[in-house]
Amino acid sequence: MTDLTLGLVGVGRIGVLHAHNILALNELMKPQGITVKLAVTDVATDHARAVAAGLGATFLPSVADLVASGVDGLVIATGTATHPELIRAGVDAGIPVFCEKPVGVNVAESIPVLAYIKAKSGTVQIGHQRRFDAGYLEAKRAFDAGELGWIHSLRAVTGDMAPPPVEFLATSGGLFRDCSVHDFDILRWLTGRDIVEVYARGSNNGDPAIGGVGDVDTALAIVTFDDGTVGTVSATRYNGAGHDVRLEIQGSQGSLMVGLDEKTALRSAEQGVGFPSGMPHQTFAERFETAYRAELAAFVELILGRRTNPCTPEDAVAASKVADAAQESLETGVPVRVAP
Numbered sequence: 294m295t296d297l298t299l300g301l302v303g304v305g306r307i308g309v310l311h312a313h314n315i316l317a318l319n320e321l322m323k324p325q326g327i328t329v330k331l332a333v334t335d336v337a338t339d340h341a342r343a344v345a346a347g348l349g350a351t352f353l354p355s356v357a358d359l360v361a362s363g364v365d366g367l368v369i370a371t372g373t374a375t376h377p378e379l380i381r382a383g384v385d386a387g388i389p390v391f392c393e394k395p396v397g398v399n400v401a402e403s404i405p406v407l408a409y410i411k412a413k414s415g416t417v418q419i420g421h422q423r424r425f426d427a428g429y430l431e432a433k434r435a436f437d438a439g440e441l442g443w444i445h446s447l448r449a450v451t452g453d454m455a456p457p458p459v460e461f462l463a464t465s466g467g468l469f470r471d472c473s474v475h476d477f478d479i480l481r482w483l484t485g486r487d488i489v490e491v492y493a494r495g496s497n498n499g500d501p502a503i504g505g506v507g508d509v510d511t512a513l514a515i516v517t518f519d520d521g522t523v524g525t526v527s528a529t530r531y532n533g534a535g536h537d538v539r540l541e542i543q544g545s546q547g548s549l550m551v552g553l554d555e556k557t558a559l560r561s562a563e564q565g566v567g568f569p570s571g572m573p574h575q576t577f578a579e580r581f582e583t584a585y586r587a588e589l590a591a592f593v594e595l596i597l598g599r600r601t602n603p604c605t606p607e608d609a610v611a612a613s614k615v616a617d618a619a620q621e622s623l624e625t626g627v628p629v630r631v632a633p
Contacts, residue, residue, distance in 0.1 A: 295326055295327045295328070295597075296327075296328045296330065297327060297328070297329050297330070297365045297366070297593060297596065297597075298329075298330040298331070298332055298351075298362075298363070298364045298365055299315050299329060299330070299331055299332070299364060299365065299366050299367075299368050299592075299593075300332045300333070300334070300353075300359040300360065300362070300364035300366070300367050300368065301315065301331060301332070301333045301334075301350075301368045301370060302333075302334055302335070302356055302359065302367065302368065302369050302370065302371055302379055303335055303369065303370035303371035303372075304333055304335045304337075304340060304341050304344045304370070305335075305370070305371075307370045307393060308333075308335070308370035308371070309344060310578055310585065311368055311370050311585070311589065312331060312333065312344065312348055312350065313348070314585050314586045314589050315329060315331050315368070315589055316329065316331055316348060316349075316350070317586060318586065318589060318590055318593060321586070321590055322590070322593065327593065327597075329593065330350075330351075331345075331348065331350035331351070332345075332350060332351040332352075332353055332359055332362060332364055333345050333350050333351070333352055333353070333359075334352070334353045334354065334355060334356055334358065334359045335371075338354060356379065356382055357382075360382060360383070360386045360388070364388065365388060365389075365596055366388055366389045366390070366391065366592060366593075366596045367379070367382070367383035367386070367388055367389070367390045367391070368390075368391045368392075368589075368592075369383070369390065369391065369392040369393060370393050372464065373395060373397070373398050373464070373465070373466065374398055374464065376392055376393075376395070376396060376397055376406075377396070377397050377402060377403070377405075377406045379392070380392055380396070380406055380409075380410070380415075380417055380606075381406070381409055383415070383417070384409065384410055384413045384415035384417065385413070389416040389417070389418070389592070389595055389596045390415065390416065390417045390418070391417075391418045391419075391420060391588075391589070391592045392417060392418070392419055392420065393419075393420040394419050394420050394421055394474060394475075394478075394609055394612075395419070395466075395470065395474060395609055395610075395612075395613045395616075396419065396606050396609050396610055396613070397613075398466055399466065399470075399613070399617055400610060400613050400614050400617050400632070403606075403609075403610045403613060404610070406606065407606050407607060407610060410606055416595065416602065417602075417605070417606050418588075418591070418592050418595055418602055418603065418604055418605075419604045419605070419606055419608065419609035420588060420604070421475060421478045421479070421482075421588075421604045421608070421609065421612070422581050422584040422585050422587075422588050423475055423478070423479045423538075423581070423584065424478075424479065424482055424584075424588070424603060424604055425583075425584040425585075425587035425588045425591065425603075426551075426581060426583070426584040427583065427584075428540075428551035428552055429479055429483070429540065429551050431549075431551075432483060432540065432542055432549050432551050433482070433483050435547075435549055436483055436484070436542065440546070440547060441542060441543075441544030441545075441546055441547045441548065441549065442544040442545030442546030442547065443544060443545045444484065444522055444542060444543065444544045444545075445522070445543055445544065445545065446522070446523055446524060446525075446543050447480060447484075447522070447523075447524035447525075447540065447541065447542055447543070448524065448525050448527075448539075448540070448541040448543075449473075449476035449479070449480060449524065449525070449526045449527070449539070449540045449541075450476075450527050450528075450537055450538065450539045450540070450552075451472045451473060451475065451476055451526075451527070451528045451529075451537070451538050452527075452528065452529045452531075452532030452536065452537035452538070452558070453472070453529070453530050453531075453532060453536060453576075453577070454531075454532055454533060454534075454535055454536055454575060454576070455530065455531065455533075456499065456500065456503060456510060456530035456531070457530075459500070459502045459503060459505075459506055462503055462506055462508050463506040463507075463508075465508070466616075466620070467507070467508050467509075467616075467620045467623075468495065468508055468509055468510070468511075468512050468528050468530070469493065469512060469514065469528070469616045469619040469620050469623065470613065470616040470617070470620060472528040473512070473514065473526050473528045473616060473619065474612050474613060474615075474616040475612075476526045476528075476540075477516075477526065477612040477615040477616055477619075478604075478608065478609070478611075478612035479540065480516070480524060480526070480540075481608075481611060481612060481615075482608070483540075483542075484518065484522070486518045486519050486520055486522070487518065487519045487611070487631070488516045488517065488518055488519075488615045488631055489517055489518065489519050489630060489631050490516070490517040490618075490628055490629065490630050490631060491514050491515070491516050491517075491615060491618045491619045491622050491628065491629055491631060492514065492515045492622055492627075492628040492629075493512060493513065493514040493515075493619045493620075493622040493623040494512065494513055494623065494626075495509030495511060495512035495513070495623050496509060496510070496511045496512075497509050497510050497511075498510065498511070498531075499511075499530065499531050503530070509623065510529060510530040510531055511527075511528070511529040511530070511531065512527070512528050512529075512619075512623060513525060513526070513527045513528075514526045514527075514619045514622070516615070526619075532558060534558040534559060534560075534573060535556075535558030535572075535573025535574055535575060536558060536573065536574040536575055536576050536577060536579070536580050537552070537557070537558040537559070537573070538552050538577070538580055538581075539551060539552035539553065539557070540552065552580075553569075554569065554571070555568070555569045555570060555571030556569065556571040556572065556573050556574055557569045557573065558573035558574065588603070588604075591603050614631050614632050615631050617632075618630070618631045618632070
């Protein structure tokens with residue numbers, strides 16, 4: 294048996310999700326002779342201590358203590374502003390790092406981190422979990438196999454049932470950077486092409502406080518790829534029907550829809566059509582439960598040297614460049630070219 298200990302920094306909403314998924318890896322990894330253990334830390338020490346006790350994990354009072362304890366990998370699930378320093382801490386310790394997206398608050402802050410990782414020969418996987426979702430994987434297989442022909446348009450949707458606290462939105466960087474960056478990443482990953490221009494519009498018809506912190510609650514971006522293909526990326530904080538994440542790929546020979554199943558958060562207006570009839574997902578955690586576990590399993594395989602990095606920091610920053618351009622277009626009202 295091989296024992297691996299993952300050190301988790303941050304036990305807020307996404308951190309607790311990762312904590313449960315890390316421990317759930319034991320069932321998946323047992324046939325491979327791997328046992329996964331967990332150690333956690335957070336500046337909210339009482340909460341972190343309670344989470345650790347509830348999970349049978351080890352609590353450590355600081356990041357320095359966590360790294361010094363000899364963990365085999367570092368999982369970062371803290372606020373975006375802390376990502377650069379924590380990535381550097383893991384790289385300095387010579388251990389592989391998994392960090393929730395994005396690398397930094399914006400591209401300008403992220404570029405020096407990329408240089409640091411490269412200079413130190415660090416290994417950093419960024420958390421874009423949609424790359425591990427079964428539907429997106431099948432869509433990429435079909436696209437790569439040429440089954441859809443040439444693609445004439447793509448339509449990506451991300452809709453939350455309700456917005457997170459305004460305090461979070463005030464520091465999230467905006468709807469495009471917080472939500473749509475996942476769509477920008479998956480479009481680049483699936484097509485293998487760069488997005489070169491974005492034209493964005495947005496609205497605020499929900500809580501006025503969202504506009505008060507400089508964000509919008511609904512937005513749409515028209516994206517143009519480097520081969521001229523066009524697509525749309527839409528997002529909202531107020532999709533009352535349920536958590537809705539879909540991607541429609543339309544080609545000259547066929548079309549596919551990711552996220553179209555019994556739990557899709559919509560209903561047909563046509564008479565006699567009962568599909569979809571299931572209870573829609575309520576949050577992203579349910580929608581991507583399997584994908585979140587798969588990306589952490591991939592991180593363990595990366596630690597063990599059994600696979601290549603499935604989502605590099607360069608990948609994540611490329612998606613963030615598109616999100617930055619979308620945000621600029623939203624603010625200026627004109628199309629914006631994406632930085633090369």
